[in-house]
Amino acid sequence: xxxxxxxxxxxLHSPKIPKxxxxxxxxxxxxxxxxxxxxxLGLTGLLEVFYYIPSAADANRSxxxxxxxxxxxxxxxxxxxxxxxLLVVTTTLHMLRVVLTxxxxxxxxxxxxxxxxxxxxxxxxxxxxxxxxxxxxxxxxLLVGTNxxxxxxxxxxxxxQIAVGSSxxxxxxxVRFYGWHIYGFAIIAGIFIVWHMFRVRRDGxxxxxxxxxxxxxxxxxxxxxxxxxxxxxxxIILIALALLLPPSLSGPADLNNIPxxxxxxxFFIWVQQLLGSGDPLVMGVLIPVFxxxxxxxxxxxxxxxxxxIGVWFNKEGRLAQITIILIIVSILILTLIKVL
Numbered sequence: 418x419x420x421x422x423x424x425x426x427x428x429l430h431s432p433k434i435p436k437x438x439x440x441x442x443x444x445x446x447x448x449x450x451x452x453x454x455x456x457x458l459g460l461t462g463l464l465e466v467f468y469y470i471p472s473a474a475d476a477n478r479s480x481x482x483x484x485x486x487x488x489x490x491x492x493x494x495x496x497x498x499x500x501x502x503l504l505v506v507t508t509t510l511h512m513l514r515v516v517l518t519x520x521x522x523x524x525x526x527x528x529x530x531x532x533x534x535x536x537x538x539x540x541x542x543x544x545x546x547x548x549x550x551x552x553x554x555x556x557x558x559l560l561v562g563t564n565x566x567x568x569x570x571x572x573x574x575x576x577x578q579i580a581v582g583s584s585x586x587x588x589x590x591x592v593r594f595y596g597w598h599i600y601g602f603a604i605i606a607g608i609f610i611v612w613h614m615f616r617v618r619r620d621g622x623x624x625x626x627x628x629x630x631x632x633x634x635x636x637x638x639x640x641x642x643x644x645x646x647x648x649x650x651x652x653i654i655l656i657a658l659a660l661l662l663p664p665s666l667s668g669p670a671d672l673n674n675i676p677x678x679x680x681x682x683x684f685f686i687w688v689q690q691l692l693g694s695g696d697p698l699v700m701g702v703l704i705p706v707f708x709x710x711x712x713x714x715x716x717x718x719x720x721x722x723x724x725x726i727g728v729w730f731n732k733e734g735r736l737a738q739i740t741i742i743l744i745i746v747s748i749l750i751l752t753l754i755k756v757l
Contacts, residue, residue, distance in 0.1 A: 436633040438623040438727060439640050443518075446647045447511035448617075453648050454504040455610070457655060458542075461497035462599065469549070471595035473588045476551035477669040484666060495659025501543045503655070505684050508536050509745070516715065516741045519725040519734045520624035526716035528616040531609050533713045538606045540684060545598040547682045551591055553667040557679030559586065560672055561692070568698040586672055626727040680755070687751035708744055715741070 437443060468487055470479040483490040512532055515521050521529035544562065548555050563581050567573045578584060582593035617623075681689040691700040711718075715737045725731030730738065 433634040434622055434637060434640050435625045436635045438625045439635050439643075441643060441647070444514065444623060445510070446644065447507050447514055449644050450647060450651055451504060451507045451511055452610070452614075453651055454500045454507060455606070457496060457500040457652075458504065459603075461493050461500065464493050465497060466599065469595075471549070471592050473551065473591055473670075476549065476591050477666075480550055480552075480666060484663075491663060492656070492659050495663045496655050497546075498664035499655055499658040499662075501546060502683075503651075504539055505543060508532075508539050512536060512712075513741060513745065516734070516738055518624065518727055518729055519720075519731045520727065521716045521737075522720070522726050522734070523723050525616075525620050525624060525726075528613060528620065529716050530713055531613045531616065533709070535606065535609050535613060537709065538602055538609065542598065542602050542606065543684060544682060545594045545602065548594050549591065549598060550666060551670045553670055553676055554665065554679070556670050556672055556675045558681045558685065559590075559670070560675065561689075562681070562685070563590075565697060565701040568702055570698075624727045683752065683756075686755045687748045690751040690755045711740065712744065 465483060468479055468483050468490070470476060480494070483494055485491065487493075515529065515532070544558070548559050563577060563586060566577045566580055569576060574584075580593070580597075582589035680686060688701055688705060691704060694700055719740055720734040720737040722733040725733035
């Protein structure tokens with residue numbers, strides 16, 4: 418009998434996968450779930466584009482129209498919002514899992530860098546999408562977030578104009594953010610996602626232990642069955658969140674009258690907390706950049722040992738594990754201090 422050729426989706430997986438590493442409780446499906454959330458973002462974002470008007474006068478009104486007048490608009494906007502929020506969580510947890518299992522070592526170090534870049538792009542995606550609501554809640558984050566760029570020596574003013582489209586925030590800013598959101602970051606994310614997936618496939622798929630031990634295999638068909646079930650569960654969660662906890666939306670933004678209780682989006686609250694402790698350049702730019710550099714240099718600075726791949730909490734990568742955990746815990750503490 419002629420053997421059936423695998424489709425493109427199956428080709429993204431190695432023909433044989435170690436059973437231990439292919440189980441849900443090794444990867445928790447975080448990489449695949451992140452990709453699936455990106456697909457949801459792309460689909461729902463494409464639908465919203467037909468009704469969204471990128472202008473200071475009409476942006477908020479068009480979001481109101483999508484939410485309350487367009488059939489299923491509230492559901493589509495809710496799914497888009499929650500897919501973006503969950504993507505920040507799953508991407509972060511995915512990178513944490515990679516660190517704790519030593520999956521950034523050896524030839525996978527380049528893919529670690531690609532993943533770190535994608536995390537930054539995901540955050541910027543969320544921030545620009547957050548600003549496109551153009552409501553009262555975005556005032557503080559937009560004003561302070563963009564002003565931080567000005568504090569960068571020598572190139573700050575030029576970067577600010579590139580970011581907001583002029584020497585000050587105005588009508589052109591929302592057009593510029595709209596362009597960054599649906600073109601700039603979309604293209605960058607697309608390039609790095611394809612590159613990231615190519616490297617995963619080229620590096621042999623899911624990282625596995627290198628020592629000699631009996632390796633039981635599963636086929637990629639079995640792995641795909643698990644992934645399809647995960648996609649179904651994630652879709653149900655997204656729809657439930659969109660219906661039960663719809664994203665907020667207040668009146669049009671007034672940058673000359675920022676509310677007293679204004680705050681940054683939740684994933685940047687820790688930066689807001691830091692800004693209250695000292696110089697904006699140090700607290701809002703240098704510290705975040707230093708932490709990002711530290712994360713990106715994990716395979717090159719904190720753990721250059723080539724053993725311990727695929728081993729949870731491997732002793733060779735103890736310094737890298739402690740460093741990343743401390744960074745995440747510190748960010749969580751700063752966030753909770755502000756929220757609580």
